Amino acid sequence: MSRSTADGTHPDIPEKDWDNPFTEGLPLHELFDDVLSESRDLIIIIDDYFGRRGTGKTIASLQTGHGMDQTKQGLTWAKTSLEPEEIRNAYASQPEQSGLVLDEGEVGASNRQAMTETNQALREIMSMGRVEQKYVIVNTPIKGFIDKDILKLADVWISMVRKGLGLVHFLEWEPYSEQLLTPAKQWIEFEDIPTETDVRSVYQKLTKEKRKKIGDEDGAEYLSRSDHQEKLQQAREQARQDERNDIIQSLFNHPEIQNTAVSQRMVGEAVGVSQSTISNILQS
Numbered sequence: 001m002s003r004s005t006a007d008g009t010h011p012d013i014p015e016k017d018w019d020n021p022f023t024e025g026l027p028l029h030e031l032f033d034d035v036l037s038e039s040r041d042l043i044i045i046i047d048d049y050f051g052r053r054g055t056g057k058t059i060a061s062l063q064t065g066h067g068m069d070q071t072k073q074g075l076t077w078a079k080t081s082l083e084p085e086e087i088r089n090a091y092a093s094q095p096e097q098s099g100l101v102l103d104e105g106e107v108g109a110s111n112r113q114a115m116t117e118t119n120q121a122l123r124e125i126m127s128m129g130r131v132e133q134k135y136v137i138v139n140t141p142i143k144g145f146i147d148k149d150i151l152k153l154a155d156v157w158i159s160m161v162r163k164g165l166g167l168v169h170f171l172e173w174e175p176y177s178e179q180l181l182t183p184a185k186q187w188i189e190f191e192d193i194p195t196e197t198d199v200r201s202v203y204q205k206l207t208k209e210k211r212k213k214i215g216d217e218d219g220a221e222y223l224s225r226s227d228h229q230e231k232l233q234q235a236r237e238q239a240r241q242d243e244r245n246d247i248i249q250s251l252f253n254h255p256e257i258q259n260t261a262v263s264q265r266m267v268g269e270a271v272g273v274s275q276s277t278i279s280n281i282l283q284s
Contacts, residue, residue, distance in 0.1 A: 019036065020032050040133065041132060043126075043138075043154040044138070044158060045156070046139040046158045046159075046166070047159055054163075061101045062101055062206075064190075068099045070098075071096075073095075074198060075199055077202050078094065079094055082102075084104075084117045088121040088125055098134055099134075100134055100135065104118055144238060164190050178253075245284070249281060249282060251267065252264075264282070
């Protein structure tokens with residue numbers, strides 16, 4: 001992983017010489033400093049801006065987990081997995097200040113059952129109180145596959161715009177409007193994992209496990225390209241619907257609107273839905 005600098009350059013991070021792998025003075029560095037000083041967890045979601053595959057999400061995840069891991073062992077095979085349940089177990093069993101990587105990007109993350117298991121594992125991790133001092137990275141085709149209640153409790157979203165380059169957003173829940181804000185904070189660049197390193201060995205083993213799953217009976221978990229694109233479109237539509245619903249709920253919760261004659265029917269006509277749909281949104 002390379003560190004983004006104020007002048008746009010990206011010098012290499014020494015293997016394990018830095019407690020904080022992110023560029024000093026930029027938002028990720030400041031956030032991770034806070035995480036270390038407050039002895040708390042960090043949850044990062046990595047996806048692709050266009051929902052594509054093969055844009056380096058696995059490399060970005062491993063580089064991020066390796067850079068943040070503060071233990072003597074570093075990022076080991078035991079701290080990475082294609083299986084959500086294994087990461088949940090690793091969260092409970094691995095040493096404090098470990099980086100953990102759930103690599104879902106190329107392994108059927110668009111499959112309904114697979115993402116249900118991922119969401120459940122993350123929900124269980126967050127229910128443990130977020131005091132284990134673990135740094136969890138999950139990659140997925142698009143963040144819309146992660147349930148909204150989990151995104152509310154996550155910290156960072158990195159969206160890969162091309163291979164090796166991601167746009168960093170912070171995930172901020174705004175309680176008054178009840179909206180999840182995703183302000184863009186900085187760019188971050190990821191280089192390939194150096195050969196003959198422990199992290200490279202982990203990457204190669206993950207790759208081997210993916211190919212093995214594709215080739216055997218577990219391959220049933222993988223979707224065709226057309227099914228994958230259909231699932232992406234469904235997720236995008238759901239995200240737009242969720243955003244619309246949040247806006248409608250915020251509108252009717254606003255004191256100035258409550259004191260006016262604006263009706264559910266009027267709002268429904270404005271956004272192209274029925275009055276009963278508005279009523280259902282407000283009751284949800």
